[in-house]
Amino acid sequence: MLNRYGQGMTRSSRVRRPATLASLAAELGVSRTTVSNAYNRPDQLSVQLRTRVLEAARRLGYPGPDPVARSLRTRRARAVGLLLTEELSFAFRDPAALGFLEGLAQACESAGQGLLLIPASARHADMAAVHQASVDGFVVYSVPEGDPHFAAVLQRPLPTVVADQPMNTPGVDRVGVDDRGGMRALADHLLALGHRRIGVVCMRLRNSRFDGLVDIERQHGAVFAVQRERLAGLRDGLAEAGVDWADVPVMERFEHTEEAGASAAGELLSHHPELTAVVCTSDVLALGALRLAAERGWAVPGDLTVTGFDGIPEAIRAGLTTIRQPVRAKGRTAGELLLDRGERTEPRSVELPTELVTGSTSGPARSADRWFSGL
Amino acid sequence: MLNRYGQGMTRSSRVRRPATLASLAAELGVSRTTVSNAYNRPDQLSVQLRTRVLEAARRLGYPGPDPVARSLRTRRARAVGLLLTEELSFAFRDPAALGFLEGLAQACESAGQGLLLIPASARHADMAAVHQASVDGFVVYSVPEGDPHFAAVLQRPLPTVVADQPMNTPGVDRVGVDDRGGMRALADHLLALGHRRIGVVCMRLRNSRFDGLVDIERQHGAVFAVQRERLAGLRDGLAEAGVDWADVPVMERFEHTEEAGASAAGELLSHHPELTAVVCTSDVLALGALRLAAERGWAVPGDLTVTGFDGIPEAIRAGLTTIRQPVRAKGRTAGELLLDRGERTEPRSVELPTELVTGSTSGPARSADRWFSGL
DNA sequence: TACGTGTGCTGAACCGTTACGGTCAGGGGA
DNA sequence: TCCCCTGACCGTAACGGTTCAGCACACGTA
Numbered sequence: 001m002l003n004r005y006g007q008g009m010t011r012s013s014r015v016r017r018p019a020t021l022a023s024l025a026a027e028l029g030v031s032r033t034t035v036s037n038a039y040n041r042p043d044q045l046s047v048q049l050r051t052r053v054l055e056a057a058r059r060l061g062y063p064g065p066d067p068v069a070r071s072l073r074t075r076r077a078r079a080v081g082l083l084l085t086e087e088l089s090f091a092f093r094d095p096a097a098l099g100f101l102e103g104l105a106q107a108c109e110s111a112g113q114g115l116l117l118i119p120a121s122a123r124h125a126d127m128a129a130v131h132q133a134s135v136d137g138f139v140v141y142s143v144p145e146g147d148p149h150f151a152a153v154l155q156r157p158l159p160t161v162v163a164d165q166p167m168n169t170p171g172v173d174r175v176g177v178d179d180r181g182g183m184r185a186l187a188d189h190l191l192a193l194g195h196r197r198i199g200v201v202c203m204r205l206r207n208s209r210f211d212g213l214v215d216i217e218r219q220h221g222a223v224f225a226v227q228r229e230r231l232a233g234l235r236d237g238l239a240e241a242g243v244d245w246a247d248v249p250v251m252e253r254f255e256h257t258e259e260a261g262a263s264a265a266g267e268l269l270s271h272h273p274e275l276t277a278v279v280c281t282s283d284v285l286a287l288g289a290l291r292l293a294a295e296r297g298w299a300v301p302g303d304l305t306v307t308g309f310d311g312i313p314e315a316i317r318a319g320l321t322t323i324r325q326p327v328r329a330k331g332r333t334a335g336e337l338l339l340d341r342g343e344r345t346e347p348r349s350v351e352l353p354t355e356l357v358t359g360s361t362s363g364p365a366r367s368a369d370r371w372f373s374g375l
Numbered sequence: 376m377l378n379r380y381g382q383g384m385t386r387s388s389r390v391r392r393p394a395t396l397a398s399l400a401a402e403l404g405v406s407r408t409t410v411s412n413a414y415n416r417p418d419q420l421s422v423q424l425r426t427r428v429l430e431a432a433r434r435l436g437y438p439g440p441d442p443v444a445r446s447l448r449t450r451r452a453r454a455v456g457l458l459l460t461e462e463l464s465f466a467f468r469d470p471a472a473l474g475f476l477e478g479l480a481q482a483c484e485s486a487g488q489g490l491l492l493i494p495a496s497a498r499h500a501d502m503a504a505v506h507q508a509s510v511d512g513f514v515v516y517s518v519p520e521g522d523p524h525f526a527a528v529l530q531r532p533l534p535t536v537v538a539d540q541p542m543n544t545p546g547v548d549r550v551g552v553d554d555r556g557g558m559r560a561l562a563d564h565l566l567a568l569g570h571r572r573i574g575v576v577c578m579r580l581r582n583s584r585f586d587g588l589v590d591i592e593r594q595h596g597a598v599f600a601v602q603r604e605r606l607a608g609l610r611d612g613l614a615e616a617g618v619d620w621a622d623v624p625v626m627e628r629f630e631h632t633e634e635a636g637a638s639a640a641g642e643l644l645s646h647h648p649e650l651t652a653v654v655c656t657s658d659v660l661a662l663g664a665l666r667l668a669a670e671r672g673w674a675v676p677g678d679l680t681v682t683g684f685d686g687i688p689e690a691i692r693a694g695l696t697t698i699r700q701p702v703r704a705k706g707r708t709a710g711e712l713l714l715d716r717g718e719r720t721e722p723r724s725v726e727l728p729t730e731l732v733t734g735s736t737s738g739p740a741r742s743a744d745r746w747f748s749g750l
Numbered sequence: 751t752a753c754g755t756g757t758g759c760t761g762a763a764c765c766g767t768t769a770c771g772g773t774c775a776g777g778g779g780a
Numbered sequence: 781t782c783c784c785c786t787g788a789c790c791g792t793a794a795c796g797g798t799t800c801a802g803c804a805c806a807c808g809t810a
Contacts, residue, residue, distance in 0.1 A: 021796060044758075046758065073765050089481050112504060114456075115463070116490070406789070409790075445768070447768090751810100767795085772790080780783090
């Protein structure tokens with residue numbers, strides 16, 4: 001009575017769990033060990049007995065060893081937990097996060113491990129999901145410093161890898177990219193093009209909702225390390241050319257969307273019409289800035305230079321000048337750090353390179369007397 | 376000695392698991408039940424005792440109840456397993472799959488459940504990952520009929536929801552969209568525009584690699600229900616207008632990429648230059664067909680009408696005429712069917728509607744005497 | 751004959767927790 | 781005084797496996 005899916009179960013056997021390894025052993029008059037071996041170590045018993053066991057299992061509707069019980073005994077779950085503090089759906093919408101996820105999934109797949117997405121957005125006040133996760137280790141992605149879910153992860157006595165965050169805790173490895181160096185290279189590029197009046201659009205620096213111009217203090221207090229580093233890289237680069245960071249306006253947006261990027265660029269330029277370049281700390285924001293420029297009829301890069309960060313496919317396609325970071329490799333590395341760990345003791349840290357992608361949205365700075373008010 | 380992440384653990388406590396609920400109870404001279412209650416039912420003990428327990432836990436580095444042991448006892452894992460037969464990374468690259476995933480993740484998140492991605496590509500010959508998954512139920516997405524991983528899922532005595540597949544197995548719910556009706560509506564649209572010579576580009580019909588023209592037999596033997604249904608819908612629609620399905624060439628591609636769509640459309644039209652419309656069974660393929668048309672200098676829809684299926688954002692943006700299916704809702708529904716199940720007995724089936732999106736890639740059929748050889 | 755050697759199977763300990771059904775002391779009402 | 785109730789805590793029995801150290805027995809080997 002198999003249906004087209006090769007499924008021959010009756011309803012009752014799907015609803016109750018009648019058989020266990022023990023009951024099967026009793027039925028057959030063999031030890032539990034033997035039944036266990038029939039599944040896990042076929043070489044430990046004769047072919048006849050093994051077929052007899054499996055045959056009886058099928059007859060009694062025994063679905064094979066219970067994974068949870070097995071996990072309890074073997075102390076491994078064959079799964080990796082992924083902690084993101086954003087809503088899970090964010091991970092599927094943000095291109096950079098998606099690339100990371102893809103790389104991580106690849107690494108897990110190669111190792112035959114599952115990937116458990118842990119619900120840990122701000123909505124989840126309790127840490128239950130973290131405490132409950134049956135995993136062999138954690139990957140922590142893009143989480144603000146001091147995040148309680150992250151703290152809960154560190155509480156668990158499991159190997160952990162954090163991405164995009166400075167980290168020096170025993171038992172916790174790290175993967176990141178050279179955000180600072182990348183942004184610095186971008187600064188050099190802009191300086192070489194003659195830009196001196198530069199503004200910045202950046203992502204969320206803290207957990208509390210805020211949209212507007214950011215002072216130095218807030219920049220330093222940023223809990224998102226990636227943003228902090230990118231700003232720092234730009235500052236370093238500009239400093240060498242004698243551009244005072246205090247003169248560089250930074251516009252923050254809580255949401256990470258094109259709309260936010262457009263509005264941020266608009267607000268930035270209305271306050272600072274003298275700017276010749278808008279540096280965005282992500283491609284998504286930069287695409288928004290480009291859209292704004294298009295709407296306002298500003299020529300890019302004639303009137304305004306726009307740059308991004310990440311190197312997501314949409315941005316590359318749009319010809320954005322940006323810093324490409326190897327997001328997939330970052331995800332894969334995170335997985336590998338977690339899964340390939342030997343009997344290592346001191347924390348490892350992998351830093352991946354970034355690369356300047358010179359697109360068509362950066363060009364020579366327009367002359368100093370042309371301000372946006374006059375465009 | 377807390378670091379900036381609020382982490383005060385020493386290395387040894389991260390490496391070994393020294394304390395258990397039992398050892399903690401012994402240390403305190405209380406019963407294990409009491410320690411358990413301190414975590415799970417605060418109302419069952421006095422505040423003083425509870426603080427004493429938690430205090431001791433912190434002191435001894437007890438990380439709280441072990442999730443696996445708890446799962447074994449409570450018979451629940453607070454996680455949903457997702458089975459895709461494709462490589463996991465496929466899920467992150469295919470826009471329709473991504474939408475499904477997003478919806479499903481949302482549903483899981485709302486219910487405080489984790490989402491476990493199970494590695495089950497063709498590379499994984501053994502079903503270990505399915506057997507090992509510590510989950511409370513499965514969602515099965517886009518899996519060919521007769522897939523062994525799917526069979527393994529059905530073996531497990533857990534509630535299951537399948538997406539996009541006819542299903543009538545007790546304990547297994549189903550969600551799908553009206554693929555057939557959608558394609559039929561598209562057929563009506565094309566017929567109204569005067570198209571009679573129509574060709575099809577479709578996705579993989581079987582597991583074995585094949586690229587080329589498909590005969591009727593292969594169409595019927597398709598193991599991917601979605602593809603079968605879409606073809607059937609088109610056939611139904613055309614039949615009403617007297618178009619013989621035997622005269623409709625169908626070009627199959629194993630890979631699901633724009634490149635594949637372009638090559639399929641090219642091959643199709645070189646065999647059948649009389650066609651006035653190319654119906655693709657997915658937007659990704661259709662975008663490829665559009666690209667091919669652009670490369671060849673064919674006007675769309677002047678020379679050729681191109682249609683898709685799915686309604687992915689890229690396609691909508693490109694103005695493709697397509698059938699939109701609510702992918703996110705489908706994912707969310709799958710999650711809800713799994714998580715909201717009461718003491719239900721008979722399988723439920725939810726069918727979501729599709730909607731014709733008339734874009735700018737479909738227009739009146741060009742006159743019958745103009746063939747592509749003459750373009 | 752005594753001595754390894756290997757095959758096939760078993761018994762018992764253990765994994766760390768929670769469910770279930772209690773006990774026990776103290777208090778309040780009749 | 782008796783009885784019942786409530787709050788606080790406890791003991792036992794699972795939950796369903798894996799693992800390891802044997803053990804019996806057959807089979808060559810010296």
